[in-house]
Each structure stands twice: as structure tokens, then as C-alpha cells.
Amino acid sequence: MRIYLDNGATTKMSQTAIHAMLPYMDTIYGNPSSLHSAGQAAAEALADARQRIAACLGCSAAEITFTSGGSEADNQAILSAARLGARKGKRHIISTAFEHHAVLHTLKKLEKEGFTVTLLDVHENGIVLPEQVRDAIREDTCLVTVMYANNEIGSIQPIREIGAVCREKGVLFHTDAVQAAGHLPIHVQEQNIDMLSLSAHKFHGPKGIGVLYARKGILLTPLIEGGAQERGKRAGTENVPAIMGMAAALEEACEHLDENAAKLTGLRDKLIAGLSEIPHSILNGDAVHRLPGNVNFCFEGIEGESLLLLLDDKGICASSGSACTSGSLDPSHVLLAIGRVHDIAHGSLRLTLSEETTAEDVAYTIQAVKEVVAYLRGMSPIWRELVSGQREFIIQ
Amino acid sequence: MALYSEKVMDHFRNPRNVGVIENADGIGEVGNAKCGDIMKIYLKIKDDMIEDAKFETFGCGSAIASSSMATEMIKGKPVSQALALTNKAVVEALDGLPAHKVHCSVLAEEAIKKALQDYYERNGIAYDPQQFPNCESCTHCTAEN
Numbered sequence: 001m002r003i004y005l006d007n008g009a010t011t012k013m014s015q016t017a018i019h020a021m022l023p024y025m026d027t028i029y030g031n032p033s034s035l036h037s038a039g040q041a042a043a044e045a046l047a048d049a050r051q052r053i054a055a056c057l058g059c060s061a062a063e064i065t066f067t068s069g070g071s072e073a074d075n076q077a078i079l080s081a082a083r084l085g086a087r088k089g090k091r092h093i094i095s096t097a098f099e100h101h102a103v104l105h106t107l108k109k110l111e112k113e114g115f116t117v118t119l120l121d122v123h124e125n126g127i128v129l130p131e132q133v134r135d136a137i138r139e140d141t142c143l144v145t146v147m148y149a150n151n152e153i154g155s156i157q158p159i160r161e162i163g164a165v166c167r168e169k170g171v172l173f174h175t176d177a178v179q180a181a182g183h184l185p186i187h188v189q190e191q192n193i194d195m196l197s198l199s200a201h202k203f204h205g206p207k208g209i210g211v212l213y214a215r216k217g218i219l220l221t222p223l224i225e226g227g228a229q230e231r232g233k234r235a236g237t238e239n240v241p242a243i244m245g246m247a248a249a250l251e252e253a254c255e256h257l258d259e260n261a262a263k264l265t266g267l268r269d270k271l272i273a274g275l276s277e278i279p280h281s282i283l284n285g286d287a288v289h290r291l292p293g294n295v296n297f298c299f300e301g302i303e304g305e306s307l308l309l310l311l312d313d314k315g316i317c318a319s320s321g322s323a324c325t326s327g328s329l330d331p332s333h334v335l336l337a338i339g340r341v342h343d344i345a346h347g348s349l350r351l352t353l354s355e356e357t358t359a360e361d362v363a364y365t366i367q368a369v370k371e372v373v374a375y376l377r378g379m380s381p382i383w384r385e386l387v388s389g390q391r392e393f394i395i396q
Numbered sequence: 397m398a399l400y401s402e403k404v405m406d407h408f409r410n411p412r413n414v415g416v417i418e419n420a421d422g423i424g425e426v427g428n429a430k431c432g433d434i435m436k437i438y439l440k441i442k443d444d445m446i447e448d449a450k451f452e453t454f455g456c457g458s459a460i461a462s463s464s465m466a467t468e469m470i471k472g473k474p475v476s477q478a479l480a481l482t483n484k485a486v487v488e489a490l491d492g493l494p495a496h497k498v499h500c501s502v503l504a505e506e507a508i509k510k511a512l513q514d515y516y517e518r519n520g521i522a523y524d525p526q527q528f529p530n531c532e533s534c535t536h537c538t539a540e541n
Binding site for chain 2: 304310322342379
């Protein structure tokens, strides 16, 4: 038995997506840049996929650039905006403290090149406010980049309002929508979004493919030089099968967005209610403005990696923001950004649901987490000190 | 999970010697909560022999497995042998640890040494402080205690 609750990391491909890909590995395998009929058949499919993806996002096909995934799209969006800004002498970028590393590390790189970066506070609930963006915008601000929904704690940002502030101030607005695409409504025009990144494998599409939407008129800087694919903005033969899979997966996700969100939200809230019964536990991220499938808790007195290993033994696939699972010595920067101290950030658990998750899975998971947390606390010297009063509880 | 050897997983899933020894003759605690791992070792010592060893650990899979293995390795042994236990021996007994987890075996070695130091001090036995770890000598984390 396996209960896969790590859909924030990646999802199982849908049958629709798989079937959409197969012909492009088998019969329609031409290179879209080739002049002959085999190539042109692939080129037609590519144009069709671009159109369908554009329709899902509320933009035009010419505004879609295919990338290798969310990280590349984030890199290209930020570096392009920085390049455009630098030309006008604008070298200030605004973002938040809990962005994905694809954003934060790109910003670090720009700082070394002389840019100034303001990382906004995201508060304990993991939400940045449009007023903060307004207050942070300067004369020399060239970009605001704020994620649509956080990958670890699921909190949803007021991107439409942030986009409106940016429009008013004439500053480019990029959003990393990797966790949101296919799960939350996206309409780039209505939401005042200038650039947006998404990745197919987060919504039951294939890995290694993503999209950078850039509003018409925004000049993208290529990260990969070579041929003239993607209007010269992204060289390399297009991954046609993956693009076809992505288009099918995105269409399917958008078509069922409301019903999926309703179902997942119900299961999510059951899971949250069940895990909240564990003493000295706390939900991370806003309880309401939250991705439909995201649950994230800290449990005091235990460490996340051992929790994950024991849950895996019980058939549950989950993730954690503990340092031991990240390979670094620090726990998740997201949990630190919402004010969780190191001691409890190490004891975090993220469970991310999918449309396949059942009420039985949720009930089983609640029971399993309760057992494992109790077991690990039983061998934890910190827990002993906490219950005996030698150490003060951080989570009441 | 392929991250760990079968031996590590066995000691993690079925840890030996978990618990507390009431009236222990030596107690050693290393690590801190900020770093994400704390190991506490309790020793019962009689006639210069480790009669019993127990542990409590807050930490990752390899920290729990290292505590379990290290306590197994010193039980029934003379104090001098327990004092000579190295983290390398613990790693070998566990059929290896991933490079970034070797620190956990160091904690096990140090927790045992601290427990022995505690035993020496309680009993007024002279010892060479150079033989024992101190937090300042560890460069693993930058956490303030």
C-alpha cells in the first residue's frame, strides 16, 4: 500500500497527459524546425499546444515560451526584467523572504552584479500585503516578483492586488505560479500579471517542461543560445512530447479546477483538523488562503526526517522542512520566514494531496502521524524536558 | 529508502537501548535543539564495566541509528574500551552513513565520552580533559547554545 501525499514535490501523470504524449514519440516525431511534412506535423501540434496553453492562462500564444520547467522560467523572467531595468538605470527588485530558491538564488546572483533586493516580510500566516509592495517600490524598482502560492506552506498571495499596484507604478510584475497552475484560477490579464512561471509536473503533466508567460512587449533575454526556436528566446529543439503532455494536463486541470479544489479543500481541512488534535502542534500557513491540497505542521520535540522515514514505513510519502532532509544545516527558509524558530522548524511535516486522495487515506494518515509523533516524542530528550517542565513549550 | 544501509534502517526502526537509566552512574548530552539533534546517553557502570547503556535522541534517522549502535557497542565492555569508541567504528558497524550524516556518529561518540566524563567526575576519578569533547571544538553548527 502506498499513500502518496507529496504532490507538492511532483504528481503522477494523468492518463490524458500520457496519451497525449505517445503519438509524438512514435508517429509524429519530426523536428518542428524541419521543412518536410514530418517536421511540419510536429510544428502544427506545437502551435496548437501553445494556443491551448495560452487559452488556459488568458493570454495569446505569442506570449508563451516553453522552458525546461519552473526554475528556468523563474530565472529567465527575473534576469530579463533585470536586464531591461539596468538599461534604464533601474537596479532595485522587490520579492519576498519565502520565494522558491529558483527566485532567491537568481536574486542573490543579481545582488552580486550590483542590484539591490528588498525581501518583504510574509508575516506569520505567510501572506505578503499589497501595501507592503506599494511602500517598497522606489524610483529605481524594475521588478516585483511574488509567488502565487507558497510551495511549502501553501499560502496564497494577493497577486491581483499586487499586480494592480505594480501597474499603477509602472513596475514589471512576475509571479512564480508553479504551485498554483492547474490548482488555482489564472488569468494573466485580469490578474495584472506581466510574467508568470509554471511547471507541468505539478499538475499531472510530465517533468522537464514548463512555461514562461511574458506579456507582449517584454523583451526576454535568452538563457540558452543556439537556434531560433521559441522566437530566439530559448534555443534547443522543442520537447514536443512533453509540451503536448503539458497542454493536455493543463487543460484537464483547468476544466476540473473548481470541483477538484472543492474536493481537496474538504479533505485538507479534515486532515488539518485531525492533526491539530496532536498536542503541541501548529499549522503553518494561513488556514483559509491556502492551496486546496496543502497541509503543513510543526510538531514540537521531534525531528522531521525520522518522522518521514517512519511514515514511509507505514506507506505514506510526505516531506519535511527539517535541515536533515534538505541536506543543509538550516531548516526551511520558508518556516524561518514565517517566524518559526529553528527548534520547531526541524519538526515540520508537509502533506500535499491530489485528486486521487481519499477520505480513507486521510483518516489513515491522521492515525499514522499521531502514532509516529507519539513514538518519536517517547525517545526524545527534549520532549522529556518539555513535559517535566525543565524546558518551556514553544508551541502551546 | 536507499539513503541508508539496511543496518542503519534496522537500528532506526528497531532501536536498541532506548530509554532512561534511573540512578545512572554517568549521563552525557550533546547537540542542541537549534541544530536539530540532541543525544543523551545514560550509563550504569560497575567494577569498571559498562553494565548497561541507554539513550534518548531527538534527531534524524541516522542519529537514532547511531545512538542505538553505539550503545550496543559499549554494553558489557570495560570503561577503557567505551572511551576508545570512535565515530568511525560506529559508521563501520552501521555499514556506512551518507557523508552529510557522519556528524550523527560523532554525536554518539561524544555523548558516550561525556557520560564517562560525568562518571569520572562523580566518582572523583582523575582524567585527562584532552580526551573529552567540548562544544567549542565542534564546527558542525554555528548555533548559540
